[in-house]
Amino acid sequence: MMKIRRIFHKWMMQEDLNFLLTNRIPRITLTRFMGWWSQIRHPWVVKSSMAVWRLFSDLDLSEAKHTQFDSLHACFTRELKPGARVVNPDPALMTSPCDAIVGACGTITQGQVFQAKGFPYQLHTLLGTSERCQHWPAALEGGTYVTLRLTSSMYHRFHAPHDVQLQHVTYISGDTWNVNPVALARVQELFCKNERAVLHMQTQEGLPFLIVPVAAVLVASMRFHAVDVLLNLRYKGPNEMPCDAAYIKGQEMGWFEHGSTILVFVPQGFALADGIASGVRIQMGQALLERLG
Structure with missing residues (x-):
């Protein structure tokens, strides 16, 4: 074999x-x-x-x-044994919401981020035309983004990266391109083409940030505990789903079927945690972003 x-x-x-x-x-x-x-x-x-x-x-x-x-x-969508993942309790750290391979990451500059070297995309294109999303590019300017790719064999559930509140979900229907490195280096604005959900988040201290799960070929199905519908290619709306769900750091928020990508966007005041770089494997609960000052 x-x-x-x-x-x-x-x-x-x-x-x-x-x-x-x-x-x-x-x-x-x-x-x-x-x-x-x-x-x-x-x-x-x-x-x-x-x-x-x-x-x-x-x-x-x-x-x-x-x-x-x-x-x-x-x-x-399997669960793990109790204790299989240890969540870093340091309040200055945002932890990884999932097991993943770190992809493109860096600073949000003039609303632009990268899916791969030489392949930029604009935040406003990713977030769509929803009025709920129009303020985010300005709010995140100068902040940090991280791309987290889940392979098919990985643990597919995702968790709160901090003590947070999920305030709103914006669902955007789309295509199902593969999100592996080969496709990301060939298809312009791939994440902006695929089915995705924008999770409007806020820490307990009032800091706003975004988590954007992106579906892919053979996936295109996402479940969020705070939303009582299965988001997939057959879902017809509504696209705006208000919610008010509080999570403690490391608490499960939902899952993918098969594997895909989670994009994390935080405003100024954060930096990538030690050791976080493109190609690094990370587990849910490990340090992803560090609060400065």
Whole structure:
């Protein structure tokens, strides 16, 4: 199995082929199919699907609360054993909301950030035309952004990075481009094209910031505990969802199905925590951003 996996990974490292197989496909149709397939509760379907998944990924269930699942969806959205993640309690730190590989990160300059080197996008394009989002580019100017990419085999639940209040959710329907590095280096403004949700957040001290989960091919399904609907390609609205949900640092806020990306945007007064740089693997609860002063 390891030999087959190595051959597959070497094959998929060919960028043209990787991009072709993960993007030049009927993305939305396959994503809807995957949503249906993952919900099938049949042992043969689950076992065969997980066998294929293990063959082509580094799926590790040693930290999972349960290792037997009645559907592929249950494995995608699995919980971890108690104590599997330690949340840094330092109030000066914002912790990572998820397990991830750090992507592009840096300073928000003139409303511009990067999805990959040489591939910028504008915050106002990402956040859409909602009146609720119009003030954010100015409020975040000079602040810091971090891109967190979740692979298919990772833990898919996301958590509060601080003691926070979720005040509003803006849902933006869109495409389902792959969000891997190959696609990010080829598709202009990719995050601005894909389905996403803007989480309007505020710390207990009143500091506003944003978390933006972005869906991707075979994913396009997000669940937030504060919103009583499943956000996916079949969701028709409303797009603006007021809410008033308080979370303590590390408390679960929701999950992706399969894997995708979370974008974090904070205003001036923060810097990347020690060791945070593009390509670094990070776990939920580890230091992500540090308050200055």
